[in-house]
Each structure stands twice: as C-alpha cells, then as structure tokens.
Amino acid sequence: IPVDPFDYVVFGGNGDLAERKLLPALYHRDRDGQIPAESRIIGASRSDLSDESFRQFAAEALTKHVKPEDIHQTSLDRFLSRLHYRTVEAQSDAGWDELRALLDEAGQERIRAFYLAVGPSLFGPIAERISGKGLANEHARLVVEKPVGRDLESAHVLNEMIGQHFREEQIFRIDHYLGKETVQNLMALRFANALYEPIWNSTHIDHVQITVGESVGLEGRAGYYDKAGALRDMVQNHILQLVCLVALEPPSAMDADALRDEKLKVLRALKPIDTSNVESLIVRGQYKAGASSGAAVKSYADDLGSHDSDTETFVAIKAEIGNWRWAGVPFYLRTGKRLSERMSEIVVTFRPIPHNIFQNVAGNIVQNQLVMRLQPNEGVKQWLMIKDPGPGGMRLKHVPLDMTFAESFMTRNPDAYERLLMDVIRGNQTLFMRRDEVEAAWEWIDPILKAWDEKSVRPQGYTAGTWGPSSSVALIERDGRTWHEPD
Numbered sequence: 001i002p003v004d005p006f007d008y009v010v011f012g013g014n015g016d017l018a019e020r021k022l023l024p025a026l027y028h029r030d031r032d033g034q035i036p037a038e039s040r041i042i043g044a045s046r047s048d049l050s051d052e053s054f055r056q057f058a059a060e061a062l063t064k065h066v067k068p069e070d071i072h073q074t075s076l077d078r079f080l081s082r083l084h085y086r087t088v089e090a091q092s093d094a095g096w097d098e099l100r101a102l103l104d105e106a107g108q109e110r111i112r113a114f115y116l117a118v119g120p121s122l123f124g125p126i127a128e129r130i131s132g133k134g135l136a137n138e139h140a141r142l143v144v145e146k147p148v149g150r151d152l153e154s155a156h157v158l159n160e161m162i163g164q165h166f167r168e169e170q171i172f173r174i175d176h177y178l179g180k181e182t183v184q185n186l187m188a189l190r191f192a193n194a195l196y197e198p199i200w201n202s203t204h205i206d207h208v209q210i211t212v213g214e215s216v217g218l219e220g221r222a223g224y225y226d227k228a229g230a231l232r233d234m235v236q237n238h239i240l241q242l243v244c245l246v247a248l249e250p251p252s253a254m255d256a257d258a259l260r261d262e263k264l265k266v267l268r269a270l271k272p273i274d275t276s277n278v279e280s281l282i283v284r285g286q287y288k289a290g291a292s293s294g295a296a297v298k299s300y301a302d303d304l305g306s307h308d309s310d311t312e313t314f315v316a317i318k319a320e321i322g323n324w325r326w327a328g329v330p331f332y333l334r335t336g337k338r339l340s341e342r343m344s345e346i347v348v349t350f351r352p353i354p355h356n357i358f359q360n361v362a363g364n365i366v367q368n369q370l371v372m373r374l375q376p377n378e379g380v381k382q383w384l385m386i387k388d389p390g391p392g393g394m395r396l397k398h399v400p401l402d403m404t405f406a407e408s409f410m411t412r413n414p415d416a417y418e419r420l421l422m423d424v425i426r427g428n429q430t431l432f433m434r435r436d437e438v439e440a441a442w443e444w445i446d447p448i449l450k451a452w453d454e455k456s457v458r459p460q461g462y463t464a465g466t467w468g469p470s471s472s473v474a475l476i477e478r479d480g481r482t483w484h485e486p487d
C-alpha cells in the first residue's frame with residue numbers, strides 16, 4: 001500500500017540500532033519503491049555530524065548490513081540523498097531550532113515520525129522537547145524501542161512521561177518480533193483457515209513450546225544486559241507477545257485495538273509465578289565457557305569482566321494460561337544467549353490419538369506437531385503420520401507437510417523492521433504494543449523477579465554452545481515431554 005510522504009527523525013541516528021536495522025530497513029523499502037519522492041530521513045543525536053558525514057555513516061552501514069546483490073547504485077544514491085542530520089541535545093535546547101526549521105521546510109501537513117533509538121532514560125526528555133518545541137503536531141508519531149521500563153513501576157512512569165506529550169494513538173511501542181514473517185503467518189494460519197481453529201484448545205492441544213535461542217553472547221552490550229537479564233530482555237516482550245498470538249481468542253477484525261484487547265486478556269490470564277512456585281516452574285541459567293560455531297568462547301563472567309553477577313542469560317519457564325481454552329495446557333518457554341544455535345520456533349503438539357489400530361504395524365505413531373520456525377529458514381511444517389509409500393505393505397511414517405516460505409514463494413524475506421517502520425507511517429498500530437499490554441506483561445514478570453530475589457535463586461551454569469542447564473531438560477521431562485529437536 002503506498003504511503004504519504006513523511007519525515008523520519010531518528011534520535012540515536014548514528015547509533016547501533018540505526019546502523020544495523022533502521023537504515024538498512026528504510027533502504028530496502030526505498031529500493032522497492034515504497035518511499036515517496038519527497039520523504040526524508042533525518043538523523044539526530046548529540047554527535048557533531050554534517051549531512052555529508054551522516055550519509056557516509058549510512059553508506060557504510062548499508063555495505064555492512066545489506067547483501068551486496070541488493071545494493072544498486074541508483075537506489076543507493078537516491079536513498080543517501082534523502083538523508084539529513086541535525087546535532088540535537090536531548091537534555092538541553094541545543095539544536096532544536098535547527099531541527100524544527102528543517103521539518104518546517106516540508107510544512108505542517110507532512111507526516112513526522114520521531115524514532116527514539118536511545119536508552120529509555122532519554123524517552124521522557126526527548127518527548128518533552130519535541131512537544132515543547134512545537135514539533136508534535138497532529139501528524140506526529142512517536143516510536144519507542146524496548147525496554148519500556150525494568151519493572152511495572154518504571155514502565156508506568158515512562159508511559160506517563162511520554163503520554164503527557166503524545167496521545168496513545170500516536171505512540172508506537174516496537175516489539176520487532178511482531179514484524180517477523182512467521183509471526184504474521186501465525187495469524188494467517190489460525191484465522192484464514194477453517195482447519196486449525198476448532199482444534200486450537202486444551203481438548204486437542206497437548207502443550208506448546210516456544211524457543212528463542214541465540215548463539216551470540218553479550219555483543220558489547222554488557223552495560224545494558226547485565227542490568228536486564230533474559231527475563232526482562234526477551235521474555236517480558238518478545239516471548240510473551242508470541243504466547244499472546246498463539247493463545248488469543250479470534251479478534252473480531254484484524255484491527256489494532258481488537259487484536260490488542262485479545263492479547264491483553266491472555267496476559268491477564270497468565271497464572272502467577274511467585275515465591276510459592278518459582279523454583280518448580282522456572283530454570284534460571286548463566287553461560288560458562290564453551291564453544292560456539294566451533295570456536296572457544298568465554299563465560300558470561302569473563303565476557304562481563306566481573307565474577308559476581310547473578311544476571312541470567314537463560315530462562316526456561318513452564319507457564320499456564322488460566323482460561324477455558326487453555327486450562328491444563330503447559331506453555332514451555334525458553335530463551336538464552338550462547339545456546340547451540342540461533343534458532344527460534346513455536347511448536348504446537350497435539351494430543352495423542354485416542355486409540356491405536358496399528359498395533360502390529362511397523363513405525364511408531366508420533367503426536368502431530370505444527371512447527372512454526374521464526375528463524376533461520378522461516379517456515380511452517382505440519383508433521384503428520386502417513387503410510388510409507390510403496391508395495392512393502394502397511395508401514396507408518398512421520399513426515400512434514402512443508403510450507404517453507406523461501407522455497408514456496410522465492411522471495412527475499414524482509415526484516416521485521418521494514419514492515420514496522422512503514423506501519424508507523426501508515427498509522428497502523430496493530431503490530432505495536434499498547435500501554436496496558438506492556439504494563440500487564442510487567443505485572444506477570446515482577447513477582448518472578450521478586451521471588452528470585454527473596455529466595456536468592458542464583459542462575460545455574462551451562463556450557464556455552466549447549467541448550468542450557470540440565471534442569472531445563474528436567475523441567476519438561478518430568479511431565480513426560482521433551483524439548484523439540486530442531487530439524
């Protein structure tokens with residue numbers, strides 16, 4: 001869908017997120033002809049850069065983070081010519097008049113999106129200045145990155161601060177997992193087919209597994225990560241969002257508030273985990289030295305340069321949703337750094353068949369599984385039992401019905417940010433988190449953090465390059481189930 005001309009102002013414009021994600025994503029949208037001719041991308045930060053040096057920074061970012069075959073000179077030149085830069089101080093008036101003058105050149109009707117690719121401590125001060133300097137007109141949008149807070153109270157304070165200057169309809173809280181292709185496809189599978197929805201409940205589903213595995217370690221983000229840990233960094237946002245999309249009731253329309261109302265109900269129905277049950281429902285881990293992609297890697301403590309951190313780099317959780325659809329269906333969730341591989345998937349395992357007529361036939365009957373792979377190799381496989389083809393008589397075989405996107409559609413898989421950045425311009429909040437959702441997610445997370453603290457739950461060590469502490473295996477195996485082995 002074509003969009004109206006816009007100005008994207010990226011605070012933290014020469015930072016890591018802009019370099020790795022935002023500039024490459026905007027380049028791809030521009031290359032595909034989705035960015036109207038007059039639109040501009042304006043980098044802003046306290047660094048003293050000229051338009052020219054920002055263009056240089058962007059050109060280098062694209063060389064590093066866009067495949068060479070996707071870079072064409074004409075597209076590149078056009079993209080770079082859209083870039084501007086203003087030196088702006090978040091905490092003082094310096095530079096704001098210059099930024100306003102640049103925006104005003106386009107008039108008051110142009111869509112203005114302010115992307116805060118900065119730490120949360122600057123959300124309030126920047127939102128206040130955008131508004132105080134008269135930049136927040138009715139066409140303005142504010143985009144904030146996670147983390148929105150580090151607990152319920154701080155999230156509330158942040159939401160209040162930005163809410164003083166922008167209406168909720170203007171605020172786009174990014175969770176980039178919602179822009180991933182497979183996550184979108186989960187909605188299509190559930191609500192554009194008659195097949196799944198009637199069996200999408202505790203009568204037919206045995207359990208759900210969500211794994212978000214990363215092979216990387218700290219990636220130079222020690223300062224942030226050591227204060228956050230896996231529960232805050234991945235579970236509060238990405239993983240709970242995935243839980244919501246698997247578990248939500250059919251919304252009445254694919255409309256932002258209809259969808260978010262249903263997600264909110266899921267978050268509020270999560271059964272509490274607190275001091276009474278934290279040790280039996282959650283495994284907390286931290287990586288030790290090991291190997292990743294064939295190379296020796298250091299422990300978390302050595303990466304951090306300190307041996308007294310109790311920050312978790314891994315969690316496995318047995319969660320449950322207390323409502324009629326899901327009562328009794330465990331949702332096993334796990335995520336971690338320095339795991340065996342970068343692999344994220346949602347696995348829905350259906351209940352066993354009620355009666356086996358193939359007692360004397362070769363081949364074990366395996367429970368049906370729907371495996372939605374987020375990365376790498378995005379795709380969906382529905383595992384089924386069939387007769388092994390051929391004349392050898394009746395033999396059963398477990399096979400996947402494969403809907404792997406790249407092969408079926410032969411298209412490039414766009415990065416999540418490409419869709420989300422353009423949704424901001426379209427004013428479509430469907431894939432963004434509403435204030436009450438973020439706070440409801442913290443409401444579930446806070447008692448876990450408190451319980452760890454009160455019970456002094458220290459992370460268990462796991463060797464880098466494995467799938468986490470052995471107690472994570474025990475967490476699921478004591479229920480007679482196993483973690484899905486990626487194929």
Ligand code: BG6
Pocket residue numbers: 146176214233
């Ligand atoms: C971010 C986390 O939100 O998501 C990072 O802060 C994590 O710690 C990243 O590495 C994972 O994103 P993706 O898209 O690579 O799975």
